[in-house]
Amino acid sequence: MDDDVRHRRRIATAAGLAAAVEWYDYFIFGVAAALVFGRQFYPADDPVAGVLASFATFAVGFAARPIGGIIAGQLGDKRGRKPMLVAALVIMSLSTTAIGLLPTYQSIGILAPILLVVLRVLQGLAVGAQWGGAMLLAAEYAPAGKRGLYSSFVQLGVPIGVVLANTVFLLAVQVTGSGFASWGWRIPFLVGIFVLVLAWFIHTRVEETPEFRAAEANMAAEEHRGSPLRVVLRKHLGTVLIAGGSFAVNTATFYILLTGVLDYATRHLGLPRGPVLTITILVSLTQFAVIPLAAKLSDRVPRIRIYAFGAVGIMIWAIPMFLLIDTGNYFAITISSFIASTFLGIMYGPQAALFAELFTPEMRYTGASLGYQISAVLGGGLAPFIMVLLLESTGTSLSVSAYIIVLAVIALFSIAVLARRAQMRSPETASTERHS
Numbered sequence: 454m455d456d457d458v459r460h461r462r463r464i465a466t467a468a469g470l471a472a473a474v475e476w477y478d479y480f481i482f483g484v485a486a487a488l489v490f491g492r493q494f495y496p497a498d499d500p501v502a503g504v505l506a507s508f509a510t511f512a513v514g515f516a517a518r519p520i521g522g523i524i525a526g527q528l529g530d531k532r533g534r535k536p537m538l539v540a541a542l543v544i545m546s547l548s549t550t551a552i553g554l555l556p557t558y559q560s561i562g563i564l565a566p567i568l569l570v571v572l573r574v575l576q577g578l579a580v581g582a583q584w585g586g587a588m589l590l591a592a593e594y595a596p597a598g599k600r601g602l603y604s605s606f607v608q609l610g611v612p613i614g615v616v617l618a619n620t621v622f623l624l625a626v627q628v629t630g631s632g633f634a635s636w637g638w639r640i641p642f643l644v645g646i647f648v649l650v651l652a653w654f655i656h657t658r659v660e661e662t663p664e665f666r667a668a669e670a671n672m673a674a675e676e677h678r679g680s681p682l683r684v685v686l687r688k689h690l691g692t693v694l695i696a697g698g699s700f701a702v703n704t705a706t707f708y709i710l711l712t713g714v715l716d717y718a719t720r721h722l723g724l725p726r727g728p729v730l731t732i733t734i735l736v737s738l739t740q741f742a743v744i745p746l747a748a749k750l751s752d753r754v755p756r757i758r759i760y761a762f763g764a765v766g767i768m769i770w771a772i773p774m775f776l777l778i779d780t781g782n783y784f785a786i787t788i789s790s791f792i793a794s795t796f797l798g799i800m801y802g803p804q805a806a807l808f809a810e811l812f813t814p815e816m817r818y819t820g821a822s823l824g825y826q827i828s829a830v831l832g833g834g835l836a837p838f839i840m841v842l843l844l845e846s847t848g849t850s851l852s853v854s855a856y857i858i859v860l861a862v863i864a865l866f867s868i869a870v871l872a873r874r875a876q877m878r879s880p881e882t883a884s885t886e887r888h889s
Contacts, residue, residue, distance in 0.1 A: 461594045465606040467651075467659055468590040471538055472610025473617070474648045475583045478549040479514070479576055480618040481641045483712040483837070486511040487719075488622070488726060489638045493557045494566045501845060504716060508838040510570055511712065514577035515833055519826040521581025523682060526819030529586055530681035533665055534593070534818065538586030539656045545579035546648035548572045553642030585822035588805045593662035593814070598752055604805035605748030611801065612740035615711060615733065623730045668814035681819040685812070689820055692811055692874070697827030699760070699867035702860035703800050705832035706767055709853065710736075710790055710797075713840040714778060721844065722781045732783065736790040740798040747802030756803040756810075757875065761868045763800025768861030770796060775850040811871075832860060 490510065491503030521541070529537040552572050558565045587607045595603035621641040629637025685693060711733065718724045751759045770793055777789035804825075812820035836856075843852040 458596070461596060461603070464594045464659055465591040465603045467655055468538075468587040469606035469610055469613075470651060471542060471590075471655060472583065472587045472607045473613035474610075474651055475542060475545050475580055475587075476610050476614025477617040477621075478545045478614075478645045478648065479580045480614050480711065481549070481622065481645075482514065482552070482573060482576060483511055483708065484618055484622050484715065484730075485638055485641075487712050487716040487837070489634055490569070492634065493559075493638070494569050495558060501841070504720070505838065505841055506566070508712070508716075508841060510566065510573055512835050512838055513570055514573045514580070515830050515835070517574045517577025518581035518829050519823060521578035521583075522585060522822030522826040523581075523819070524578070525582030526585055526822045527680065527682050529582075529589070529818035530668075530816055533661045533669075534586045534589045535655065535659055535661050537582055537818070538590060539652050541579045541583035541586060542648055542652035542655070544575055545583070546645050546652065548575035548579065549642050549645030549648075553639040553645070581822065581826050584825055585818045588809065588821065589665075589818055590659070590662060592806060592809045593664035600809070601748040601751040601756060601803050601806040602745065604809065605745045605802050608744050608748065608801050608805055609741065611707075612737040612744070612798075615737040619730045619734045619737070623727060623734070626727055626730070664814045681816040685816050685820045685823065689812065689816070692871075693820060693823045693827065695867045695870050696808055696811060696821075696824030697831060699764070699864050699871060700800075700804060700825065700828035701832030702764060702767055702857065702864040703797055703804075703832065704829050705836040705860050706771075706793060706857055707797055708833040708836045709840055709857070710793060713837040713853070714786075714790070716837070716841065717844065717850070718778070718781075718786070722779075724781060724783075728783055729786075732787050732790060736787065736794045739791060739794055740801075743795055743798030744802040747799045748806070751803035751806065755875075756807045757868060757872045759803045760800055760807060761865065761872075763796050763798075764861055764864045764868060766796030766799065767793070768858055768865070771854040771857040771861070772851065775854050779850055 486507040487504075490507040494510075495503045495506045525537040525541065549572075552569065555568055555572070556565055584607075587610070588604060591607050592600050592604045618641065621644065622638075625637045625640045626633050629640070715726075715729055715733065718729045719726055747759050747763070774789045774793050777785040780786075805821075808821040808824050809817055811824070839856060840853050843856060844850065846852075
C-alpha cells in the first residue's frame with residue numbers, strides 16, 4: 454500500500470470518527486428523552502405529557518439542523534471543509550457536557566427546560582454542520598471509483614454512535630442502579646467533553662480536500678464569487694427538496710427504532726430498559742457490515758438502484774415490524790429490528806456519495822447538507838413525537854406502520870424523479886457523476 458492510499462484512508466477514518474463521536478453526543482439525548490427527561494425537566498403530573506414534551510425538545514434539535522447546514526455550508530464552500538468540521542465538534546462537545554451539568558425542573562423550575570431547549574438547539578446546529586464536513590472530507594479524498602466506499606466511513610458513524618450511546622446508558626443503568634434517574638443519566642453527557650481531543654487532532658493533522666482546493670482556485674479566478682446558498686436556492690432548490698423527500702423515510706424509521714420503540718416497549722409493553730437497550734445495540738452492529746457492502750456495491754452499479762431497493766424494503770417491512778414488536782417477545786423484537794435495520798443500512802450506505810454527486814464542488818457542502826438536514830426535519834425530528842400521538846389517538850401500532858408507508862411512497866416518488874434527472878443529464882456531466 455503506497456503512502457497516498459494510506460493518507461486517504463487515514464483522513465477517511467478521521468472523518469468517520471468525527472461523525473461517530475458527534476452522533477454519540479446527539480443520540481444520547483434521544484435515549485435520555487425516552488428514559489428520564491420527561492420526569493427530570495418537566496412537571497410530572499402526566500407521564501404522557503412529560504414524554505411528549507421531552508420528545509418535542511428532542512425534535513427542536515432537528516429544526517436547528519438545516520440552519521447549521523446552511524451556515525456551515527456557506528462557509529464550508531468558501532473557506533473549506535475542515536474548519537467547519539472542527540467548529541461543529543467543539544460546539545457539540547461543549548453543549549453536550551453542559552446538558553450533563555444542567556439542574557432539573559425540581560431545582561430551578563421552568564428555567565431547566567428552557568436551558569435544555571437552548572442546548573439541544575446548539576446540538577442541532579453542530580450536527581447540521583458536521584455531516585457535510587465529515588462526508589466531504591471522506592468523499593473528496595476518495596480514489597477514483599471508490600467514492601461510495603470511502604463515504605461510507607462517515608455513514609458508519611451513525612451505528613457507532615448508536616452503539617456507544619446505548620452501551621454507555623446501559624452501563625450507567627447497571628452501575629448507578631436506583632441512582633440512575635436522579636444522577637446516573639448525566640454520565641453519558643459528561644463523556645462528551647473528550648470530543649475536544651478529536652477536534653484538536655483534525656485541526657492540526659488533517660489537510661483540506663483536493664477537490665475544494667481546486668474549486669477554490671477556480672472561484673478565485675472568477676470576477677464575481679457568488680453565495681453558494683443563493684445559487685443552490687435559485688437553481689437547485691428542486692434537487693434539494695427531492696433529495697430530502699427521498700431520505701425522510703429512512704430518518705423517520707431510524708428514530709422510531711432508536712427512540713420511539715424504546716419508549717413504547719418500556720411504557721406500553723412494560724419491558725425493562727436494559728434488555729431493550731441491549732437489542733438496540735445488537736441490531737446496530739449489523740449495520741457495520743450492511744453499510745459498507747451497500748456503499749461498495751454502489752461503486753459498481755448505479756447508486757440510485759441500491760438506494761431505491763432499501764426504500765422498497767422499508768415500505769414492505771413497516772407492518773410486519775410492529776406486529777412482531779407488539780408480541781413483547783425479545784426474540785421477535787430483535788428479528789423485527791434487525792430486518793428493518795438492514796433495509797436502513799442498504800439505503801444509508803450509498804446516500805452520502807449520492808447526495809454529494811448531486812452538486813458541483815463549489816456548492817456541494819451547502820446543497821448536500823440542506824438535502825440531508827431537510828430529510829432529518831421531515832422524518833427524524835418529529836417521528837418519535839408523531840409515534841406517541843398516533844399510539845395515544847388510535848390505540849394501535851399499525852398507525853405508526855401507516856406513517857412509515859406514506860413516507861416510503863414519498864421517497865420512491867422522489868427517487869424516481871432523481872433517476873429521471875440523472876438520465877437527462879448531458880454526456881459530460883454523466884461521465885463525472887456516472888453513479889448519481
